[in-house]
Amino acid sequence: MQFHMIAGGPTPVAPFSHAVETDGFVFVTGQMPDTPAAPGVLPEGIEAQTRNVMENLKIVLAGLGLGLEHVTMARVYLTRFKEDYAAMNATYRSYFAEGRLPARTCVGVTGLAYDALIEIDLVARRPEAP
Template identity: 85%
Template sequence: MQFHMISGGPKPVAPFSHAVETDGFVFVTGQMPDTPESPGVLPDGIEAQTHHVMANLKTVLAGLGLGLEHVVMARIYLTRFKQDYEAMNATYRSYFPADRLPARTCVGVTGLAYDALIEVDLVARRPD
């Protein structure tokens, strides 16, 4: 098992690795909608926060020589589920080809770090 911290990656908000890898699977910790340059500073609105989360996930994956095309599962957490679900879906969908959407779970939660509107974690698989 390998525990990865990505140089230049998002600043952890708690004690965790950016990703843990075992048997070809890569488990990417949920990412927040801040940027490595401005930890804790969030953009306004679900669309902008979704873009920032996806950028952070891409940074972690790239640091491991992977990309979104290697994602097999995504979990999305929303604090304003009813209000933000549709707009988040439209933004999220733009990151994947229509015929290559990862398996996914999306849940409403009562709170996230930094009072974020969204957090997303991923499971990726290294190519054989």
């Protein structure tokens, strides 16, 4: 098992690794909607926060030589589920190729770190060597 911290990656809000890898699977910790350049500073609105979360996930994946095309499962957490679900989906959807959406769960929660509107974690799979 490998525990990964990505240089230049998002600043952790708690004691965790950016990702843990075992048997070809990569479990990426839920990312927040701040940026590595401005930890704890969140943009307004669900679209901007969703974009920041997805960009943070891309940073972590890239640090491991992976991309969103390797994602098999995503979990989305929303603090304003009814209000933000449709707009989040539209933004989230734009990050994946047509017909290549990972399995996903989306749940409403009562709170997230930094009072964020959204957090997303991922499971990815390394391609098998030829």
